[in-house]
Amino acid sequence: MANYPDGPGYPNGPVGGAVPGTPEQRIDAGKFWAGAAAAALVAALTGLVVTLLVRAFDLVPLAPNWTGEVGLPVRFAIVGFGAALVAALLLYLLLVTTPGGDSFFGWIVGLLILAGAILPFVYDASTGDRIATSLVHLxxxxxxxxxLPGVGDRAKVWK
Known part of the structure; x- marks a missing residue:
């Protein structure tokens, strides 16, 4: 290994940032997407269970009617599954293209969760139903x- 004036990894190291002979990191796509599917299943089941829980208190979360006659808990399970897969795609793209992509992922998803928790309060509904919807979104x-960040970490491999 070459000896650089300030050592490898320091500002005066080799041009381009890569030290010859050091391993490079990549994402094992199969492992990542298997973990993402498991996380999507957890998010779907969470949406289902929490919707059933708030319904037990006679609260009705606000829900889109694009799912037709499907029951309310199933609607939120579908939303949870879809949201997790979209978030997994975002994380995957950030991990393969952006330095520190998992940090950006945390900020983006955290802000989207906050927006989802606030969103029900812009609709005209009972306060209880708006709070129930906010809780389901959270x-x-x-x-x-x-x-998902743990899935991304465990899918990293060195070559």
């Missing part, structure tokens, strides 16, 4: 924010 977002 419950769906937290496993996404908590599980």
């Amino acid at each position: 419950a769906i977002g937290l496993p996404i924010l908590g599980l």
Whole structure:
């Protein structure tokens, strides 16, 4: 290994930032997407269970009607599954293209969860139903924010 004036990894190291002979990191796509599917299942089940929980207190979360006659808990399960897969795609793109992509992912998803928690309060509905919707949105977002960065870390391999 070449000896650089300030050592490898320091500002005066080799041009381009790469030290000859050091391994490079990549993402194992199969492992990543298997973990993303598991996280999506957790988010879907969380949406289902929390919706059932708030319904037990006679609260009705606000939900889009694009799912037709499907029951309310199933609607939020579908939303949770889809949101987790979209978040996984975002994380994957950030990990393969952006230095520190997992940090940006945390900020982006955290802000989207916050927006989802605030969004029900712009609609005309009872306060209880708006709070219930906010809780369901938070419950769906937290496993996404908590599980996907770990999936990304465990899918990293060195070549």
